[in-house]
Structure formats: structure tokens, C-alpha cells
Amino acid sequence: MEREQFYREVVGFLTRTASEAGTNPPPADIDPDDNLFDLGLVNSFSMIRMIVFVEETTGVAVDLADHELETFYTLRGLYDVVAGTEERV
Amino acid sequence: MTVTEQRPTDEGHIDRIRRRFATVGCAQLADAAPEFVVPLHLPAVPRNGRPRICGPVFPVATTDDMLPALQALAQTPPGHVLFIHNTVTRSEAIVGDIFLTSAAVQRLGGIVVDGAVRDLTDLAAIDMPVFSTQVTFVSARTTSQRVTDLPQTVEVAGVAVRPGDWLFGDPDGFLLLPADRVGAVFAAGAVLRDREEALKKAMQDDGKTLADLTHLGDFLDGTGDLGFTP
Numbered sequence: 001m002e003r004e005q006f007y008r009e010v011v012g013f014l015t016r017t018a019s020e021a022g023t024n025p026p027p028a029d030i031d032p033d034d035n036l037f038d039l040g041l042v043n044s045f046s047m048i049r050m051i052v053f054v055e056e057t058t059g060v061a062v063d064l065a066d067h068e069l070e071t072f073y074t075l076r077g078l079y080d081v082v083a084g085t086e087e088r089v
Numbered sequence: 090m091t092v093t094e095q096r097p098t099d100e101g102h103i104d105r106i107r108r109r110f111a112t113v114g115c116a117q118l119a120d121a122a123p124e125f126v127v128p129l130h131l132p133a134v135p136r137n138g139r140p141r142i143c144g145p146v147f148p149v150a151t152t153d154d155m156l157p158a159l160q161a162l163a164q165t166p167p168g169h170v171l172f173i174h175n176t177v178t179r180s181e182a183i184v185g186d187i188f189l190t191s192a193a194v195q196r197l198g199g200i201v202v203d204g205a206v207r208d209l210t211d212l213a214a215i216d217m218p219v220f221s222t223q224v225t226f227v228s229a230r231t232t233s234q235r236v237t238d239l240p241q242t243v244e245v246a247g248v249a250v251r252p253g254d255w256l257f258g259d260p261d262g263f264l265l266l267p268a269d270r271v272g273a274v275f276a277a278g279a280v281l282r283d284r285e286e287a288l289k290k291a292m293q294d295d296g297k298t299l300a301d302l303t304h305l306g307d308f309l310d311g312t313g314d315l316g317f318t319p
């Protein structure tokens with residue numbers, strides 16, 4: 001999956017979950033490096049749903065054991081994880 | 090689309106998860122992913138001072154018989170947790186120092202005995218976590234009743250412990266995770282842990298209390314909602 005398509009898929013997911021939760025949707029100008037926590041789009045309890053969505057959308061099993069934690073906080077980091085371009089630790 | 094690139098349960102992968110489990114406990118995993126976590130209400134405690142255990146589980150059932158346990162020990166792959174379910178209520182000892190030494194030599198992830206162990210003094214010197222529900226110096230016998238289906242699914246406290254599921258145990262208890270969700274749940278649990286630590290630091294640095302952070306006063310006054318999210 002191409003990077004831009006991945007971003008659109010995840011933003012679409014976040015938009016749907018925000019709608020279900022009655023919270024603010026992602027901003028139209030969301031940047032791939034924006035912290036999704038700081039934007040209020042995910043929290044510790046909804047994180048698992050986003051990761052599972054990423055796994056099922058891309059067909060790649062993400063694995064914290066191979067990545068720094070901060071990688072999971074941004075769209076760019078998430079894509080790098082599933083694309084295998086994030087530096088292994 | 091389904092996940093197509095599941096991680097193999099190779100030793101390196103298991104070891105990386107184990108090292109992360111040193112800081113992300115059962116509480117964080119359960120809070121972060123209650124839809125995937127299966128609590129295992131097993132009153133087993135660490136018997137040699139090593140209070141954390143994790144890995145893909147290799148279960149076997151026995152009835153006060155060493156032979157199934159010995160067969161399972163021989164077949165348990167490195168990094169896996171040998172889970173021995175003794176079906177009797179008052180167990181004879183299934184695991185002792187020689188058994189655990191072999192497990193260490195085989196580089197298992199540890200042993201959980203739903204039953205008894207013995208040789209506690211000697212177990213302490215072996216670098217391999219071992220948990221059990223009971224202790225007795227009376228050793229189980231060894232029959233000639235061979236087990237032909239290993240590993241087995243065993244039922245403990247109403248929960249099916251299936252081969253390949255991941256078992257996590259720490260001072261808060263035990264839980265099971267499907268193997269194909271371990272990475273995702275661990276990532277979410279680690280994030281939750283990270284946010285909790287930041288929250289505690291903010292409380293300590295700013296002098297905020299839990300009542301402040303949960304808006305408890307507003308809630309009790311009927312002027313606001315209760316709760317906060319890390």
C-alpha cells in the first residue's frame with residue numbers, strides 16, 4: 001500500500017471512530033507528523049483498535065518489540081512500521 | 090483483508106517480547122485491549138523468586154503422572170512456556186530441581202504448574218521462572234501411560250489454554266492472548282504504560298490529585314462529567 005493511500009485509510013478510520021464517539025474528527029490539514037494523541041484522535045484505550053485496523057488494512061502484523069514507542073503516535077510512524085522502513089531497535 | 094505476515098514464534102521474537110514485558114505488565118495489557126485479553130484465574134505463585142513469565146504456551150494435562158510432563162518437556166520449543174495441568178485436587182510434585190534444570194538447558198520461557206512443585210531451595214538457584222499452585226515433597230510417580238497428542242488444549246478455571254496462545258504472568262496474575270494479536274496488544278499496552286507514567290509525573294510535578302484529574306468535584310456537584318483518559 002502506498003503511503004498516501006495509507007494515510008487516507010487511517011484518517012478515514014479516525015473520522016469514523018470520532019463520529020461514533022461524538023468527538024472532533026481529524027483536521028482537514030492533518031500532518032503525517034502530528035501526534036495523534038495530542039490531537040485527541042486516539043487515547044490509550046482506543047489505540048488497540050487503530051493498530052488492529054492498520055494490521056487488517058495492510059496485512060502486516062505490527063510488533064512493538066521491534067520499534068520505538070513514539071513510532072505509533074503519528075501517521076508517518078505507523079506507515080513506516082508496516083512498510084518496514086522504521087529502523088529496528 | 091487479513092493479516093498475512095504473522096510473526097513467527099522464533100526465539101529472537103519471543104525474547105524481544107519478554108524484554109518488553111519487563112516494563113509493560115498484565116494490568117496495562119488488560120486495560121489496553123480487554124477485547125483480546127483472556128484473564129486466567131490461576132492461583133499460582135512464583136516458586137523461585139522470578140515473578141514474571143511470558144511466551145507461547147505448550148500445555149499438557151496429567152493425573153499425578155510424571156510421564157506426560159516428561160514427554161511435554163522434551164517437546165517444548167525454546168522460548169515457550171510449559172504449562173502442566175494436574176487434574177487431581179491434591180497434587181503430587183510434578184516439577185523439581187532436575188526438571189527445571191533441564192528446562193533451563195533447553196532455554197524454555199518458563200514453567201507453570203497447575204499442581205505441585207518441590208525442591209524450592211534448589212529451584213531458587215535456577216534461572217528459569219517456575220510458578221505453581223501447590224508445593225509438596227511427595228513426588229509424582231512415573232507410569233508407562235504414554236501421551237500421544239502433544240501439545241494439548243487444557244481447561245483451567247473455565248478457560249481453554251490452547252497451544253501457541255501467549256501466556257503472560259506477573260504479580261498481578263495471568264492472562265492469555267491469541268498469538269496473532271500479541272504485537273498489537275503489546276504496542277497498545279506500552280502506549281498506555283507510557284501515558285500512565287506521564288500522568289503520574291504530571292501529578293507529582295504539579296501537585297494534582299486524582300480527584301483533580303477526574304473532575305470528581307464537578308461530577309459530584311452535577312456540573313460535569315467524571316473521568317479522564319491517559
